[in-house]
Amino acid sequence: MTIEEQIRRNLEKDIRSGTLSPGDRLPTEAEISARYGCARATVSKAMAALTADGLIERRKKAGSFVALPSVRTAVLEIPDIAALILGRGLSYDFIVQEQQVRPWQPDHGAEAPLDGGNGLLSIEGLHMAARAPFAIERRLISLAQVPDAATQDFRAISPGSWLLQKLPWTEARHRITACNASAAEADMLSLPRQAALLSVERWTWRSQAGVTFVRLLFPGNRYDLVSAFGPTTGKRA
Amino acid sequence: MTIEEQIRRNLEKDIRSGTLSPGDRLPTEAEISARYGCARATVSKAMAALTADGLIERRKKAGSFVALPSVRTAVLEIPDIAALILGRGLSYDFIVQEQQVRPWQPDHGAEAPLDGGNGLLSIEGLHMAARAPFAIERRLISLAQVPDAATQDFRAISPGSWLLQKLPWTEARHRITACNASAAEADMLSLPRQAALLSVERWTWRSQAGVTFVRLLFPGNRYDLVSAFGPTTGKRA
DNA sequence: CAGTGGTCTAGACCACGAA
DNA sequence: TCGTGGTCTAGACCACTGG
Numbered sequence: 001m002t003i004e005e006q007i008r009r010n011l012e013k014d015i016r017s018g019t020l021s022p023g024d025r026l027p028t029e030a031e032i033s034a035r036y037g038c039a040r041a042t043v044s045k046a047m048a049a050l051t052a053d054g055l056i057e058r059r060k061k062a063g064s065f066v067a068l069p070s071v072r073t074a075v076l077e078i079p080d081i082a083a084l085i086l087g088r089g090l091s092y093d094f095i096v097q098e099q100q101v102r103p104w105q106p107d108h109g110a111e112a113p114l115d116g117g118n119g120l121l122s123i124e125g126l127h128m129a130a131r132a133p134f135a136i137e138r139r140l141i142s143l144a145q146v147p148d149a150a151t152q153d154f155r156a157i158s159p160g161s162w163l164l165q166k167l168p169w170t171e172a173r174h175r176i177t178a179c180n181a182s183a184a185e186a187d188m189l190s191l192p193r194q195a196a197l198l199s200v201e202r203w204t205w206r207s208q209a210g211v212t213f214v215r216l217l218f219p220g221n222r223y224d225l226v227s228a229f230g231p232t233t234g235k236r237a
Numbered sequence: 238m239t240i241e242e243q244i245r246r247n248l249e250k251d252i253r254s255g256t257l258s259p260g261d262r263l264p265t266e267a268e269i270s271a272r273y274g275c276a277r278a279t280v281s282k283a284m285a286a287l288t289a290d291g292l293i294e295r296r297k298k299a300g301s302f303v304a305l306p307s308v309r310t311a312v313l314e315i316p317d318i319a320a321l322i323l324g325r326g327l328s329y330d331f332i333v334q335e336q337q338v339r340p341w342q343p344d345h346g347a348e349a350p351l352d353g354g355n356g357l358l359s360i361e362g363l364h365m366a367a368r369a370p371f372a373i374e375r376r377l378i379s380l381a382q383v384p385d386a387a388t389q390d391f392r393a394i395s396p397g398s399w400l401l402q403k404l405p406w407t408e409a410r411h412r413i414t415a416c417n418a419s420a421a422e423a424d425m426l427s428l429p430r431q432a433a434l435l436s437v438e439r440w441t442w443r444s445q446a447g448v449t450f451v452r453l454l455f456p457g458n459r460y461d462l463v464s465a466f467g468p469t470t471g472k473r474a
Numbered sequence: 475c476a477g478t479g480g481t482c483t484a485g486a487c488c489a490c491g492a493a
Numbered sequence: 494t495c496g497t498g499g500t501c502t503a504g505a506c507c508a509c510t511g512g
Contacts, residue, residue, distance in 0.1 A: 278502075
């Protein structure tokens with residue numbers, strides 16, 4: 001256990017247990033370094049980590065204080081569907097039901113416009129787990145950003161998996177809602193009419209340019225979004 | 238702009254833009270410090286930040302490499318409902334519909350058992366926005382962990398808000414699903430039968446002890462969980 | 475074995491901002 | 494003003510692990 005880790009854990013324990021309450025002042029870096037018999041830089045590193053985690057706030061001249069948790073955050077893991085299904089030991093297939101190039105339309109432009117210069121590839125398909133329908137996918141891909149998509153065969157690999165390896169580092173924004181299945185959607189998923197669906201919408205971009213938009217519809221009771229987390233003040237992404 | 242920040246941003250730009258691909262080797266700390274004319278500790282700090290953000294992986298003797306993003310994460314903000322509604326400029330009320338102390342039962346014990354030593358306080362209520370129903374809340378509170386809850390009047394303040402200020406630093410786990418409203422739930426929320434509801438379940442604990450479990454039911458189309466985020470390898474909480 | 479990151483030191487200077 | 498955190502330096506030693 002490094003000295004930095006000792007300092008960080010001791011302070012964190014006092015904060016999480018309530019020994020120190022929001023607003024309480026922590027010792028100065030100089031005081032802590034004296035107590036642990038270490039350099040101030042070591043203390044600084046420990047407290048920087050606590051700041052990054054949103055546990056404390058630091059103000060020059062004033063000192064360090066236990067933060068007031070304002071917004072609770074939950075870190076959801078959004079796995080690639082193919083990987084998720086295969087990870088459960090089930091066979092996976094993606095069935096393309098519609099695939100066509102369309103000119104750009106101000107469809108989902110309000111939230112995060114796609115780069116529509118060369119048109120958009122529109123794909124509708126079905127994710128299958130063990131030959132049974134698992135989720136509906138409706139996707140738009142910017143051909144200006146991903147020209148290769150026009151000639152890619154998405155029967156071999158789902159658009160999500162393909163884009164993930166094609167553009168490894170992207171940023172995204174999610175919107176999660178619930179909706180009732182339309183007649184067609186219910187049929188596709190082998191669900192009763194009006195069944196509750198979990199809708200996950202994702203806008204993805206790279207270097208400020210909109211790359212893809214996708215809406216995934218899951219049977220509401222079959223797919224769980226789960227998170228482990230903690231409260232933060234929202235400092236760190 | 239600090240030197241550390243320059244180094245971090247330059248590397249991050251190369252990774253996000255694809256100039257550097259997953260698996261590519263980055264320069265050593267010594268090389269970078271020479272190029273920027275700074276101390277190695279400064280480079281180390283910059284690369285430690287990239288590691289924390291999941292952008293790179295570092296192995297002794299081998300070097301630093303662009304990470305392969307495995308799991309996509311989305312950081313959802315889970316606001317306090319009262320704060321959320323008031324923030325929209327609407328009036329907020331919490332209506333308690335049922336409140337009783339019950340002995341511990343192995344209800345939700347499988348996921349994260351509550352500390353049931355002194356029994357559990359069971360609350361069912363309705364969050365109201367502008368006098369209209371907004372969400373159903375069903376909650377269990379451990380009286381062993383929060384004895385004051387037994388005598389608290391939750392007509393003045395919702396259980397969620399009260400617990401938030403009573404136990405500022407807790408940890409939680411969320412589960413998000415969609416379900417069809419039961420007849421009673423539809424009536425409570427003034428929705429048609431079978432309406433799709435967004436269900437947010439939260440287990441909260443503090444210092445390894447289960448504090449509370451809550452299930453919130455929102456009209457699926459009225460409440461959006463939105464996140465801003467990016468891909469990570471899941472290194473940092 | 476030897477290169478690499480991980481950690482630490484004892485100092486330094488500076489910018490901020492509360493008193 | 495001057496205490497505080499923010500940053501940086503030029504070194505050091507060590508642990509790990511790939512070659």
